[in-house]
Amino acid sequence: MSENKPAPAKKPAMSIEKAQKARRKFLHSAGLTGAVIGLSLLGYIPVTSAKTPRLRPPGALNESDFLSSCIKCGQCVQVCPVQAIKLGDLKDGFGVGVPHIDAREQACDFSCDAVQCILACPTGSLTYKKPGFLNIREGALLAAAPILKAKEKDAEPTLNLKERIGVARLARPESCLAVQGKGFKGEARSGSFKGKMRYMDVDRWKPIPVRDHPYDVPLCDLCVRECPVKDAIALKPVKGADGVERMTPVVLEPCVGCGVCEMICPAEPAAIVIDAQATWKEA
């Protein structure tokens, strides 16, 4: 680095200018570094201020583990036959590129039969079974592997799934058609609704648009009827305030939080919703 040649006499004069330039460059570089790091930390805002947690795909790790382990590749998006999985955008902060499900728009109805998104995930962000040191939230563990109605006649009717991603809840009992004692006729959602579902009596391997499968039922039981998981939800009688006995959907322990009930509910907004990342609590 150091050369033995004697420095020319004029050099110091040059150096001041050079040193100034170097100083400016250093300050600029430090400014750039500060600005970029500062911007990157803005990612905290959506993460820490998220009021309602996102519904994650089946098998997702606990939220902070999920955000840190997901490599944002979208392979889970690619395998899903009903395109239930969407990737986060910049407004999700550190969740940019991280998958979630908007159940009202398109729920996971397990059309894939095998929880394929878990199979596709290269990082273990979606997993059949969490490694021991990543604790399972209490109430997230399912009492038993859920039985998929679509597979009931198969040799292996259960889904390879250990944890729920949320729990359904009758959020607006007053708008629930069953509670009002009403039937339902027509398309479950508006004609422009793009959501798809698998109807076993139509085609096991090809989900069709919900609008192509109109209903005609004397008492609305769409959420119960279309729930893909056996014994996750049932219509049960309750006595209303007026003393009249009515039917109401009751969510049961096997509910995995897939969101089909929320998607199919003909009330607007949906009477039943998923509490994302919620765990099971005995009522």
Place this chain on the structure above:
Amino acid sequence: MSRFTDLFMGMLGAAPKKPEKVSERVQKIMFLKYEDKDRYIKEKLHARAHHDVSHKWRNRRWAVLIATNLLFVLSFWLDIQLLEGSLTASRFAGFHLIDLNSALQVMLAHKHIIVNLFIGTFTVFLLWVLLGGRTFCSWVCPYHLVSELTEKLHLMLVDRKIVTDHEFHRGTRTVFWALFALLAIVTGYTVFETLSPTGILSRALIYGPGLALGWVGLLLLFEVFYSRRAWCRYICPIGLTYGAVGSISPLQITYHVEHCFHEGDCRKVCLVPHVLEVTVKGRASEETMGLGPDCTRCGLCVDVCPTGALRFEVKGLSKLL
């Protein structure tokens, strides 16, 4: 310090140095070059006049870059399942491929590595050791392509004296690399991925555009109006990760001092001109020299050099042929 260390330090941001010793062979070449100045100048003008501006390597590179990204897009859109996923992690005909920098961020943030992640990372590591690390930048990265195009705009504006280029210290990239690694460890989030235009663009191409493209747009504006190729030159930790991997790569651009007129056309087109310091008169110590790990093997310098002093070469192979 060895030449390897010099080149590596150069990638981290150290200023290029004059060689301590110039080999006898090079001294002789230089002597012969200047012995007959007139002939030398004549030769130089002749070479210039007859040099067809070639875009051979650029065209090949753009074709590969576009084809690779298109393969991702079509695999999903047409459901041909050949290259599933996006640039951060994918599966090629069933084989896991995982971007080295994304994998690093995830490992540091999550502090846990599963087998698939390891396999994919290892495959990609081997691939880029062979192909020369930063080859990823110029032959695959979609941000490279768009910023290469907007760079032309920047240069045009500089030419018309509408904007000036603001240079930063190249060492900032090393600082960023360390800071993003540290942030991943401390926060437990893959902080860098929120900003990475490579990941954002790749996902936007495959899964559709979003707000995040606005950030990429801002970056490009910064590069057009303020600082030439700023993201790739001074910030992107992906480039540094791949650079480090490619430091032992056999595929490189080599410089042949005998054919060089030291005019520096190559340094004007290069994204990382510091690797071309050897082309400055008196900077080459050997007759042929590899350019080092920070070179992206884009071939722009190969295309632009009128006398063929820069070439794509595979170490050891030229001796065999």
